[in-house]
Amino acid sequence: MNRIGFMRLIPLLMAVVLMVITVLLWPAKDADAGLLAWINVILMLVSSLMLFQYGIRLLRESNEPVPGSRLRAKLVIGLVGMLLVPAVVIQLAATQMVERGMDVWFDVRVDTLLDRALNLAQGFYERVETDMKRGMLGYISDATLLAAVSSGLNYRSVNSHLAEIRAIEGWQKVELFDINERLVGGVQEGELSALKAEPLSDTARLSMRLGRISTELVTRKDGEVAVAYGPLIGATSVVGLLRVEMNLPAGVIQNARAVESDYRSYRELEHNRQSIVATFTHVMLFVTLIVVLIAGLVGLLFARRLTAPIGDLAQALRRVTDGDLNVVISESSQDEMGSLARSFNEMANRLKLNVEAIEKAQKDLTKALENSRQRQYVLESLLANLHTGVILVDAEGRVRLLNQAVRDILHLPANWVPSVDILQASQGSLHDVGDFYGELKHQQEDHLQREFDVALPHGKNVHLLARGARLSATASTSFSGYLLVIDDISDLAEAQRNKAWAEVARRLAHEIKNPLTPIKLSAERLQRRFRAQVDDEVVFDVCTQAIIGQVERLQRLIADFSTLARMPQPKMRDVSVDGLLKEMEELFNSYKRIDVNMLNAGWTCHCDPDQVRQVLINLMDNALAATETSSGRSVRMYSRVSEEYAEWHVEDDGEGIDATAVSQLFEAYYSTKASGSGLGLAIAKRIAEDHGGELKLISRTKPTHFCLRLPRQCQLKEES
Amino acid sequence: MKHMLQCKRLRFLSVFAVVLLAAQSTAFAQTQAGLQIRMDQQVVYCDATMNKDEETFFHLLQDGIPVTTIWKIKVSKLREYWLNKKIAEIVVIHRVVPDLLSRSWMLIDETSGISRRIYSRDELYRFLSRLENLSVLDRSLLLEQTAYQMSVSVVIEHGEVSDAWWSDLWTSVDAEFVKEFSLP
Numbered sequence: 001m002n003r004i005g006f007m008r009l010i011p012l013l014m015a016v017v018l019m020v021i022t023v024l025l026w027p028a029k030d031a032d033a034g035l036l037a038w039i040n041v042i043l044m045l046v047s048s049l050m051l052f053q054y055g056i057r058l059l060r061e062s063n064e065p066v067p068g069s070r071l072r073a074k075l076v077i078g079l080v081g082m083l084l085v086p087a088v089v090i091q092l093a094a095t096q097m098v099e100r101g102m103d104v105w106f107d108v109r110v111d112t113l114l115d116r117a118l119n120l121a122q123g124f125y126e127r128v129e130t131d132m133k134r135g136m137l138g139y140i141s142d143a144t145l146l147a148a149v150s151s152g153l154n155y156r157s158v159n160s161h162l163a164e165i166r167a168i169e170g171w172q173k174v175e176l177f178d179i180n181e182r183l184v185g186g187v188q189e190g191e192l193s194a195l196k197a198e199p200l201s202d203t204a205r206l207s208m209r210l211g212r213i214s215t216e217l218v219t220r221k222d223g224e225v226a227v228a229y230g231p232l233i234g235a236t237s238v239v240g241l242l243r244v245e246m247n248l249p250a251g252v253i254q255n256a257r258a259v260e261s262d263y264r265s266y267r268e269l270e271h272n273r274q275s276i277v278a279t280f281t282h283v284m285l286f287v288t289l290i291v292v293l294i295a296g297l298v299g300l301l302f303a304r305r306l307t308a309p310i311g312d313l314a315q316a317l318r319r320v321t322d323g324d325l326n327v328v329i330s331e332s333s334q335d336e337m338g339s340l341a342r343s344f345n346e347m348a349n350r351l352k353l354n355v356e357a358i359e360k361a362q363k364d365l366t367k368a369l370e371n372s373r374q375r376q377y378v379l380e381s382l383l384a385n386l387h388t389g390v391i392l393v394d395a396e397g398r399v400r401l402l403n404q405a406v407r408d409i410l411h412l413p414a415n416w417v418p419s420v421d422i423l424q425a426s427q428g429s430l431h432d433v434g435d436f437y438g439e440l441k442h443q444q445e446d447h448l449q450r451e452f453d454v455a456l457p458h459g460k461n462v463h464l465l466a467r468g469a470r471l472s473a474t475a476s477t478s479f480s481g482y483l484l485v486i487d488d489i490s491d492l493a494e495a496q497r498n499k500a501w502a503e504v505a506r507r508l509a510h511e512i513k514n515p516l517t518p519i520k521l522s523a524e525r526l527q528r529r530f531r532a533q534v535d536d537e538v539v540f541d542v543c544t545q546a547i548i549g550q551v552e553r554l555q556r557l558i559a560d561f562s563t564l565a566r567m568p569q570p571k572m573r574d575v576s577v578d579g580l581l582k583e584m585e586e587l588f589n590s591y592k593r594i595d596v597n598m599l600n601a602g603w604t605c606h607c608d609p610d611q612v613r614q615v616l617i618n619l620m621d622n623a624l625a626a627t628e629t630s631s632g633r634s635v636r637m638y639s640r641v642s643e644e645y646a647e648w649h650v651e652d653d654g655e656g657i658d659a660t661a662v663s664q665l666f667e668a669y670y671s672t673k674a675s676g677s678g679l680g681l682a683i684a685k686r687i688a689e690d691h692g693g694e695l696k697l698i699s700r701t702k703p704t705h706f707c708l709r710l711p712r713q714c715q716l717k718e719e720s
Numbered sequence: 721m722k723h724m725l726q727c728k729r730l731r732f733l734s735v736f737a738v739v740l741l742a743a744q745s746t747a748f749a750q751t752q753a754g755l756q757i758r759m760d761q762q763v764v765y766c767d768a769t770m771n772k773d774e775e776t777f778f779h780l781l782q783d784g785i786p787v788t789t790i791w792k793i794k795v796s797k798l799r800e801y802w803l804n805k806k807i808a809e810i811v812v813i814h815r816v817v818p819d820l821l822s823r824s825w826m827l828i829d830e831t832s833g834i835s836r837r838i839y840s841r842d843e844l845y846r847f848l849s850r851l852e853n854l855s856v857l858d859r860s861l862l863l864e865q866t867a868y869q870m871s872v873s874v875v876i877e878h879g880e881v882s883d884a885w886w887s888d889l890w891t892s893v894d895a896e897f898v899k900e901f902s903l904p
Contacts (some may be wrong), residue, residue: 118820121820122820122821124823125822202836203837216824216837217819217824217837256821260819260821264784264785264820267783268783268784268785268878268879271785271878272785442757528755571783
């Protein structure tokens with residue numbers, strides 16, 4: 001059992017001990033202490049029951065008790081205990097002293113002494129009675145007295161005789177009664193006290209009846225009197241009664257009565273000896289109980305006064321623990337408790353201010369974090385929607401950030417995670433980016449810009465513009481590393497290339513176009529005027545025709561250049577998809593190897609029919625050129641229409657296109673034909689793009705398959 | 721809360737009262753009743769005898785200590801569902817004061833004030849331990865066909881009898897007789 005558990009049992013143990021003491025001191029039926037014993041029992045019962053109740057309450061308390069109650073109980077128990085121990089010791093000592101005192105007071109010598117004193121007093125009385133009885137014996141047969149009561153002497157004679165007897169015996173009073181208790185005569189010392197004689201007492205009558213001398217003691221106002229009765233015995237029976245009185249000496253009587261009184265008091269005390277001890281014990285116990293109870297009450301008041309501030313403090317601390325900082329306790333007292341209360345209030349106030357400051361800081365931080373999150377969200381959204389690839393690399397070379405555009409540009413695998421060293425990850429498509437990072441890291445300058453081509457999987461190449469910057473740690477951020485920004489400028493480069501070529505074409509066309517017409521006209525004039533004058537007409541015709549033919553070829557070439565350089569704005573209108581196919585069928589009607597398959601569903605497409613027709617003618621020309629040696633339906637043309645797109649497909653079973661030529665197939669001035677300008681597919685692709693669609697090579701061989709795909713409700717592509 | 725506290729205190733006091741009453745019950749022991757009730761045409765009498773040994777009185781008297789027997793006679797009307805109704809109550813005090821010098825005893829009837837000196841132990845014992853032919857109440861105070869109860873309690877005192885009012889608060893009854901009766 002731990003110490004706290006034992007402390008809880010103390011009131012119960014005290015109650016049990018007090019109950020046992022109560023049972024031991026329970027008054028018997030004929031208890032000597034009487035009321036006091038029962039009062040003590042009641043007090044002890046009340047105390048033990050109160051302790052018992054308090055003990056049970058302590059045991060049943062499962063939660064934390066009222067602050068200060070335990071301390072108050074300890075103080076009260078301590079105070080009562082401090083008082084109880086000396087009180088019990090004093091009680092035991094006093095009881096022992098009383099026991100010893102009783103032995104001394106009721107000593108056997110005192111007892112013997114009082115017995116002897118009483119015997120002396122009794123002896124005096126016995127002697128008086130004996131003397132009176134002896135004196136009376138001489139007169140019970142006195143003839144004069146007998147004659148007086150029987151025959152009737154005169155009163156004077158009788159009194160005279162009685163006076164003689166009184167004088168002889170020294171009695172104070174002598175009276176003579178006949179058998180009928182009638183006073184016959186009487187004398188007394190001094191004056192008569194009463195004219196009428198006192199009636200005979202029971203003792204006198206008994207004496208007369210029994211014929212026996214008897215005495216008795218009579219107490220009167222003037223003292224005690226010994227009275228003797230002597231029956232006068234006649235011839236056969238008692239005929240009268242002689243009553244004599246003798247006053248006992250006052251001094252002797254007083255002393256004898258004092259002895260009797262003392263003897264009686266002593267014996268009474270002796271009889272009450274146990275009662276005296278019990279009374280003393282119970283008085284002491286009563287005083288002890290009262291003192292203990294008063295001490296307990298005073299201790300309780302004192303402890304309550306002392307522990308009340310502690311209780312308030314504990315209660316306030318509990319409230320502070322629960323988070324309530326608006327706690328103020330009383331600082332009324334000027335002692336240490338008051339100082340403690342002031343310190344506590346000051347502490348609580350500071351704590352409250354600190355908590356308010358912390359809450360404000362937390363609110364600011366939350367707001368800043370929210371702003372930061374918003375900024376981060378905006379940045380992430382920006383980076384996610386940005387077509388420019390952004391890579392953030394820390395000082396250790398680990399990729400900390402990489403947006404979706406990088407993945408799209410470099411065709412990174414979906415499972416690739418950016419938290420790796422960029423040099424280790426610089427394999428494949430990232431190899432050139434890694435080289436760029438290495439150059440940026442090792443150079444002195446903080447910025448670097450490079451353009452390079454990156455070979456992607458599946459044989460594709462992209463032209464990248466990479467810019468890098470070194471990020472140094474600043475006062476606001478401790479991050480340092482490198483920021484790499486990459487742009488896919490393939491389209492831009494191509495556009496620039498196209499623009500350059502267009503400019504070249506425009507200037508060449510301008511320079512070449514002017515002399516071509518005079519040359520052609522001159523060649524035709526020479527043919528007309530000098531054909532007849534030449535010797536060899538055939539050679540002449542061949543030469544002039546060659547001049548004219550090459551000039552026309554140059555004119556077409558210049559026309560293509562002009563077209564590429566300045567493509568006309570499409571004139572959009574709804575055109576029948578099958579109508580364009582039908583036009584192609586009619587246009588190329590002379591070629592038997594063409595198979596045109598129409599849907600006849602009435603689908604339309606919003607486009608410029610002239611430009612679309614030009615694209616289809618270009619595709620058909622290429623297909624026919626590739627299948628000049630083929631037989632059968634080696635060129636197929638058909639359409640596919642959905643809700644959103646219209647597609648024109650051209651397939652041929654020719655030799656196909658080299659894999660190396662595929663990437664440059666739609667570039668201007670790239671041609672696999674000796675007589676081709678290399679502008680046909682470039683123009684066709686541009687027309688498709690101007691319509692918001694695309695021209696794709698579906699398969700490069702067996703069959704060689706091109707597809708023109710235009711949106712059915714296309715919007716004009718803005719001039720970039 | 722205060723009400724609860726009062727309830728707890730009441731409960732505590734009730735427990736305490738039960739304990740005290742149980743204790744008190746052991747303090748009263750009835751002795752064999754020696755009560756006779758007689759009546760004539762006008763008066764109801766009682767004779768009561770206390771079964772006490774002679775030595776109970778004489779070992780005190782021979783040491784000169786006065787002995788007093790206080791007889792309290794009470795007549796009540798029996799009631800079934802309520803406390804009995806008291807009809808009459810009289811107190812008879814017999815006191816014996818020994819005279820050690822003359823070896824006699826003074827018998828004093830404190831109620832009537834009559835006293836007499838005796839020299840016989842038998843008479844003394846009878847005086848202290850008996851009530852003989854004591855007139856208790858007038859018969860006219862009683863109803864016919866009604867049950868009554870006469871109770872006699874005796875307290876033996878020795879030494880001086882205190883006249884203080886509190887001396888009656890805590891007296892132990894030495895003998896008690898109870899008898900029911902009704903008019904014939």
